[in-house]
Amino acid sequence: MRIVCAWCEKEGKSALICEVEPFDDPMETHGICVAHRASFLAELARSLTPPQSDASFRASAEPARAEPAVPAPETRRLAEWLGEGQELVRLFVPRLAEQIAALERRCAAAEQAHAELERRVEDARREAANLEEANRRWRELEAEILALLDPLIDRVLTDTIRPMYRLSRTLRARRPRAPKSS
Numbered sequence: 110m111r112i113v114c115a116w117c118e119k120e121g122k123s124a125l126i127c128e129v130e131p132f133d134d135p136m137e138t139h140g141i142c143v144a145h146r147a148s149f150l151a152e153l154a155r156s157l158t159p160p161q162s163d164a165s166f167r168a169s170a171e172p173a174r175a176e177p178a179v180p181a182p183e184t185r186r187l188a189e190w191l192g193e194g195q196e197l198v199r200l201f202v203p204r205l206a207e208q209i210a211a212l213e214r215r216c217a218a219a220e221q222a223h224a225e226l227e228r229r230v231e232d233a234r235r236e237a238a239n240l241e242e243a244n245r246r247w248r249e250l251e252a253e254i255l256a257l258l259d260p261l262i263d264r265v266l267t268d269t270i271r272p273m274y275r276l277s278r279t280l281r282a283r284r285p286r287a288p289k290s291s
């Protein structure tokens with residue numbers, strides 16, 4: 110990964126500060142070069158310190174290209190702090206990019222799992238609909254069979270069982286009576 114100076118880039122200069130791991134990553138990230146950091150800090154120091162004379166005021170109005178004046182202890186501390194911050198950025202920006210990439214991968218995996226679950230739910234829904242359809246057809250068939258059976262049973266009752274019943278009653282009526290008990 111290339112770290113380029115945002116200020117140099119803005120000025121149309123060659124802006125590459127350094128390359129960091131992963132070296133095969135063509136991505137660019139922004140930093141600040143030594144020269145621009147120094148001028149930035151000098152500018153900052155000037156803006157923090159009220160001008161003491163016309164001369165220093167004129168100096169502060171000069172472009173920041175000149176070497177910064179000997180920094181005050183606070184400015185030096187600030188410079189150190191900013192330098193450390195820069196190191197941290199250099200160290201952590203690639204890691205952050207890695208973490209973001211890892212998060213994106215996890216996000217994609219979660220989306221895939223979600224899509225898979227949705228597919229399964231859709232399959233289950235289709236299966237349930239198929240079962241319901243099969244059940245409905247079975248009930249229709251059952252009704253058809255009953256519709257065929259009912260008149261058949263009626264006919265069996267009318268043509269066979271009722272005449273047999275009548276016959277048995279007739280036979281019973283014609284049976285000689287037993288003598289009355291006294």
Ligand SMILES: [Zn+2]
Pocket residue numbers: 114115116117118141142143144145
């Ligand atoms: Zn620069």
